[in-house]
Amino acid sequence: MTTIDYPQLYIGGTWRAPAGHDSIGVYSPATENRIGSVPRGTEADIDAAVSSARTAFDAPDGWANWDPKERADVLERFAVELEARGAETARRVSMQNGMPIWLAQQFEAGFPPLLLRYYSDLMTSAPVEEPRVGMLGGASLVSKQPVGVVGAIVPWNVPQGISFLKLAPALAAGCSVVLKPAEETVLDAFLMAEAAAAAGVPDGVLNVVPGGREVGAYLVEHPGVDKVSFTGSTAAGRWIAETCGRLLRPVTLELGGKSAAIILDDTDLAASLESFFGCTLLNNGQICWLNTRVLAPRSRYNEIVDTITDLARSLTIGDPLDPETKIGPLVSQRQRDRVEGYIAQGKSEGARMTTGGSRPFDRGWFLSPTIFADLDNNATISREEIFGPVLSLIPYSDEQEAIAIANDSVYGLGGTVWSSDAEHATSVARRVRSGTVGINHYVNDPVAPFGGIKQSGMGRELGPEGLHAFQVYKTIYLPPVPDQQQATQL
Ligand code: NAD
Numbered sequence: 001m002t003t004i005d006y007p008q009l010y011i012g013g014t015w016r017a018p019a020g021h022d023s024i025g026v027y028s029p030a031t032e033n034r035i036g037s038v039p040r041g042t043e044a045d046i047d048a049a050v051s052s053a054r055t056a057f058d059a060p061d062g063w064a065n066w067d068p069k070e071r072a073d074v075l076e077r078f079a080v081e082l083e084a085r086g087a088e089t090a091r092r093v094s095m096q097n098g099m100p101i102w103l104a105q106q107f108e109a110g111f112p113p114l115l116l117r118y119y120s121d122l123m124t125s126a127p128v129e130e131p132r133v134g135m136l137g138g139a140s141l142v143s144k145q146p147v148g149v150v151g152a153i154v155p156w157n158v159p160q161g162i163s164f165l166k167l168a169p170a171l172a173a174g175c176s177v178v179l180k181p182a183e184e185t186v187l188d189a190f191l192m193a194e195a196a197a198a199a200g201v202p203d204g205v206l207n208v209v210p211g212g213r214e215v216g217a218y219l220v221e222h223p224g225v226d227k228v229s230f231t232g233s234t235a236a237g238r239w240i241a242e243t244c245g246r247l248l249r250p251v252t253l254e255l256g257g258k259s260a261a262i263i264l265d266d267t268d269l270a271a272s273l274e275s276f277f278g279c280t281l282l283n284n285g286q287i288c289w290l291n292t293r294v295l296a297p298r299s300r301y302n303e304i305v306d307t308i309t310d311l312a313r314s315l316t317i318g319d320p321l322d323p324e325t326k327i328g329p330l331v332s333q334r335q336r337d338r339v340e341g342y343i344a345q346g347k348s349e350g351a352r353m354t355t356g357g358s359r360p361f362d363r364g365w366f367l368s369p370t371i372f373a374d375l376d377n378n379a380t381i382s383r384e385e386i387f388g389p390v391l392s393l394i395p396y397s398d399e400q401e402a403i404a405i406a407n408d409s410v411y412g413l414g415g416t417v418w419s420s421d422a423e424h425a426t427s428v429a430r431r432v433r434s435g436t437v438g439i440n441h442y443v444n445d446p447v448a449p450f451g452g453i454k455q456s457g458m459g460r461e462l463g464p465e466g467l468h469a470f471q472v473y474k475t476i477y478l479p480p481v482p483d484q485q486q487a488t489q490l
Pocket of ligand 1: 212
């Protein structure tokens with residue numbers, strides 16, 4: 001098989017030699033074969049990227065000072081170039097992290113152009129400056145300015161979708177960006193850089209420097225960065241929050257989760273299995289907002305355990321590039337080891353494993369979907385984020401208790417309520433302490449803010465709120481007109 005190897009980095013609008021000599025090798029989690037490589041970014045590459053981004057932002061005719069409509073034209077071309085590469089983007093993501101290809105086509109190929117257009121429209125549909133008549137004489141001109149150079153750090157699980165939660169609003173607002181992809185998923189990021197170059201995104205507005213946590217940490221602390229936008233683990237997010245606190249640097253954090261699905265006693269779960277799968281085991285269990293705790297009423301507990309066990313057993317496991325595959329491999333051997341550690345922990349704490357827990361193939365980092373029943377919410381696997389296809393089924397006696405269990409978590413990112421009565425389910429959803437909750441489904445719609453509370457993060461992406469995350473307010477006090485001046489002096 002031919003591999004995809006990039007010898008250069010995309011910095012300052014050109015492909016240039018990296019400062020260092022190391023490379024990042026990329027391996028297929030399905031075959032364990034090497035599928036490509038990119039140069040490993042270094043601190044010197046981050047310096048060059050931030051410098052290019054600064055110039056693009058600070059220049060008098062720079063991106064920040066363009067009319068939003070002119071930026072929207074460029075971002076439309078970017079969307080078109082991404083669409084032209086959509087099939088290859090989906091294929092690369094699927095090959096790198098094991099995401100089933102049908103999902104990669106939606107999340108990785110489809111979502112980014114949608115977001116670019118949504119934020120371009122938002123940015124051009126309302127004036128940037130708003131005059132306000134004053135109460136103390138004169139008037140004020142209130143504007144939303146782009147926050148500056150953004151350091152964007154993303155994980156491997158939904159690499160393009162998550163990158164564009166940051167890139168689309170940041171670029172539409174007039175910011176320039178240094179993107180640091182995760183080491184596991186770099187080939188899609190380089191394809192995205194090719195699309196940006198083909199679209200004529202101005203030099204330095206978008207720079208891509210791949211590397212590990214050291215390079216990411218260097219970017220977070222870089223004096224040329226005005227704002228950090230991070231998606232990843234709570235552990236890394238905590239360090240980034242502390243660092244940005246010390247630097248007084250604005251930061252958005254999208255972190256981990258342990259969300260709950262509350263199944264109310266009138267739910268026809270068998271009729272909603274497709275949607276339930278999408279909320280619990282999507283992307284091989286590797287999505288931050290997945291409902292990995294499933295709360296079932298005691299009155300129907302055995303039946304619900306059986307339904308979910310049957311669902312898990314029915315899922316086709318295999319090559320992520322096969323459109324029939326529902327469950328692909330975990331991203332890496334390390335990740336599978338970690339998940340297997342949690343499965344062992346679940347067993348040792350006395351949970352009943354109804355299915356799964358095994359490696360279905362000799363090759364690749366696969367793990368069959370695993371269901372644990374008869375748990376309480378204090379078990380380790382009910383409390384900690386596993387990031388794999390493992391669900392904890394927890395019984396509850398009444399709705400009050402279900403809500404209390406859902407809220408008994410250090411996290412607060414997602415969640416769902418299942419019922420045949422949408423109005424009642426919505427009243428339950430209002431009482432769940434979480435940034436987002438779905439009723440009988442869950443979808444990150446571009447128009448509505450997404451993000452977490454508690455240890456799931458700070459700030460919001462998507463919606464107008466996601467644009468505001470890359471803007472700062474500026475007020476210009478206009479001079480009083482002579483009559484008003486006199487009035488003020490009196
Ligand atoms: P991770 O935190 O290890 O890495 C994420 C990214 O941050 C990578 O690019 C990594 O190189 C970089 N990084 C790590 N430590 C850093 C540091 N100290 N400074 C700067 N950069 C650093 O996370 P992961 O294991 O790759 O991803 C899985 C985690 O991401 C899970 O906890 C998951 O819940 C979370 N996640 C959250 C969301 C969300 O929107 N809330 C979305 C996807 C994933």
